[in-house]
Amino acid sequence: MPELPTVAIVDDDEAVREAVEELLMVSGLACHTFAGAASFLAARTSCRFDCLVTDIRMPGMSGIELIEYLHDQGVHLPVIVLSSVLDQQVRAHALSLGVHSWLTKPVSDERLLGAIAAVIGDGAGSEQ
């Protein structure tokens, strides 16, 4: 039996983090949650993720800084942004760095799950 696809969720808000985690669980996805970019980056040394769902406005390292870092490191990990930020420039910048989807909170379950399914399903969803 193939291993379940694993999604990393980075959001400083505990309630949002837990809600997304529950949604992915009921949809048959495995996931790990992180309160900030730093703890996610630390976990990457030991875990493999098929997809990253991240917030943008966070204390410490922001979502954009995380995306830039992964891009600069040449990490091939599909990224989905889930944030309240409406700034078009930030959005365009993120998309130019290879972000797959930019979803605005609150998001519908179908859109979020659809976006995740899209990146996992097309086979691009595994870290090399």
Added chain:
Amino acid sequence: MTAVLLDPREHDETGIAELASESVVVFDPHGKIRYWNPAAERLFGWPALTVQGTGLTELSSSPADEKRAWSRLLQEGWWQGRVGRRARHGGIVFADVRRHLRYDAAGEHRDTVEFARPAATADIPQAGGHPISDRMMAASWVIDVSPASEIVARITARVGVANRHELEDLHCRLVEASRIVEVNERSARLVGGNRGRALMAGQSVAAFWPLASRSMLGALIVEALGNEHGGQCRRQLASDGILRDPLVSVWRAGDERPGHLFIAVNGAADDDRSYLFLRASEARYRKLVDYMPIALWQVDASHMGKIYAGLRADGIVDFERYLEEHPELVDHAAATVPVTDVNRRAIELVGGAGVQDLIRPVGYLFDASPDSLRRVMIGRFTGKKNYSELMKLRTLDGRVLDVRFSVTYPEPRLELDTTIFSLEDVSDRLRMETQLRQLQADFSHAARVSMLGELASSIAHEVNQPLAAIVTNAETSLRWLARDQPDIDKVEQLTARIVASARRADEIVQRVRGMAVNQAPDPVELALNEIVQESLLFVRHEVEMRSVRVTTSCARGLPSVIGDRIQLQQVIVNMLINAVQAVEGCDEPRREITIATATNDRGDLLCTVGDRGPGIATDHLDRLFEGFFTTKAAGMGIGLALCRSIVAAHGGDVSASNRPGGGAEFRVVLPRAGSFAAAGDIAGEAPGPFAAQAARSA
């Protein structure tokens, strides 16, 4: 030599005869006395008041001679000779007189002037060639005892039966019921205060007669009424603070004036200062009071003082409660405490046509605020020296004014019980203050809204997080429920999380709404530390996003502060935002702000907000709190100016300085609850019981 101080109301010529050492008398064409100068009073003993209108022959010791002399005078135009005249002391005074007829412009007989000197052989003291000083003149009165006839009858019936105490009481009541018909200048000066002779007429004799000798006067009146020959009844009194060893004489006015009595009081003024000095200072005082820009009322509440003494003797201590149970006593005071004098400004203030409109029971002053009279009474009962409050006054023409009402109570044991009310019209001032407060409230609201604008993206983000969690949790629940075997436990857990997130969103919305609405300030007792914690919630997100460290140090056991929660939050949030903005451009180690609460050496509350930013340029320190002063590109420069006016309205102070290690520090000092009665200032209250309360506790 005596100098003349002319009262403007006095006629110049009259003044001349007043100073003459010779007796000067003016008779009308029918031989009735029209004028009687002080030297005549001295020579014949009769006060002017008591002989005015009296016929020449009535006073003569031999009327037949007098008639002859009179017809001679009419024929010749003048007459000279010796006359005998009945004197007040009972004997006959012989005088050498000269009489001259005077004619008016039409040649008609106008009057007769008589000059008299004591006859050389007469057995009376010499006048000595000096004018008669005021000190020697009798203070004379004409009174009407007919309103007291019932009391007189009771006294007559009770003589020999009643005890001394009862009789004294009846005698006092007799004096209270008796009315003044007329008094001479001297009486008016001695006891009339600022009122003058005209205003004394018609009032109760007791309103002017010293308290200590009222019952004696009553006894003397009864004695004079019973004297068969209409003779004089005399009594020597102890010095009463007005006259030294005064001698009081009372006698009936005569059959043609039933119920009228004459009173003469002889005695030197009980004062070391010369009469002239006294009169001049009195004139100055009268003018001063009359032209005082504050409206003044003099009232006589002496009978209330007696009622209070009685209540105290009955063991009444809680007068406030007593008045609640006996509101009729307040009505009684309103209807019976008379106004005895007012000044010009008082007439202007209440819009009366003249003094007479205001000289009546005090009730009309309290028409628009009856409770004020109650508080005035409580003040007197509790032995205060004075009392003041803001109240509404209805003028005689129906306007309602806001006035600062003050009362000065009489000192106990003074002879005359006079209470002074002063009223100052503060309507304009209050109106302007209300407008200013409204303006300030509008400004601080505008500043709050602009402050929320600066925080808008933070707030949106903050409120969006729980909403996002709610949506996702709800949809997840639906997925669990849609399964063939729904996981109810899971749904319950998710629903509980939905509730928690919804509450969180609601709290944020409430907090922001409190800041956003323009509601009237509401001064309550607050804990400063709570205000600080609530203010931190507003900037929590800003602080986290900018990686600013916040050090909070709240002192324990702080006294509370009286203030408006939203306004004080506004001040602290404003200072926190400034601090965050000051450090956001700094390197990470300096991105630190501190907020602390404490008390200062005077026990007042202190809140400081410090940062490690670039600090304040020295030449900006002084201007920092000025309106429209700003160093920010998009700033309006009203934040700190409003902080200062809000803090000032709370009785506090705000200041800024640079910290020794770099960075700025803002200090807010707020008075602890109880040390500042600013409730009215903060709330912008119209005068009323609350404002009065605040004024009293100040």
